[in-house]
Amino acid sequence: MTDGGILRVLSYNVHRWGDDRTALARVVRACAPDVMLVQEAPTWFGTRRKRRAMAASFGLRYVAASARNAILVAEGIELAEALHWRIWRPFVRRRLNFVATQLPGGAVGGYVQVGATRAAVVCCHLGLHILGRRRELEQILQRCRTLGTPYLLAGDLNEEPDGPVWKRLAEEGLTDLGADAGPTFSSTDPHKRIDGAHLSPTLDGRIIPVPAAAEDLAAASDHLPMLIELRTGTPAADS
Secondary structure, X not given: OOEOOXXXXXXXXXXXXXXXXXXXXXXXXXXXXXXXXXXXXXXXXXXXXXXXXXXXXXXXXXXXXXXXXXXXXXXXXXXXXXXXXXXXXXOEEEEOOEEEEOXXXXXXXXXXXXXXXXXXXXXXXXXXXXXXXXHHHHHHHHHHOOXXXXXXXXXXXXXXXXXXXXXXXXXXXOEEOOOOOOOOEOOOOOOEOOEEEEEOOOEEEEEEOOOOOHHHHHHHOOEOOEEEEEEEOOOOOOO
């Protein structure tokens, strides 16, 4: 943990660990997260082996996953009561004359300590269809209401902030931490903010600059990461 009352969380769509793995490892290590929320974690043959190898390349430990979402933690950080949520998503997606299959949906989470406060972190990756995204988000929010603790919900929302998913998150009373953080996609030409970090009341947080080289960020994945500092209580005023 960064200090006694701060938890450093990295949310990152790693593009199936299929781009420049060395650059990706440099980005993650530069961020030095306590917890990493991964979207598009590697899948198919040898899924667990690949995810453990990916985590090791970052200096982290693979602890939980659901569908293509995973949680990694640093040495000394524990994820309690891992939550593996399967989210209903139709196998076939249709849009006009376009028909495509979809991988199963899911979200993954668990409980962590932020100072003396127990909080939850939840990672998700919403689908490409606008109505599907809204249905998936409702399933996730329904589960989040049962957590019994303040929580961070972060991930790839596949939608810009003027869309219905973001409006629904605001209606739920969650704070958008990235309103002033800039675009997250694409890494080579950032022009869209489609990744989000939303926080429930009683937990404070902010998105901080990613301390990584621009060329590594461009090579590591098609998304840019979000580096989040979580803290309890009222944040101190900037000096």
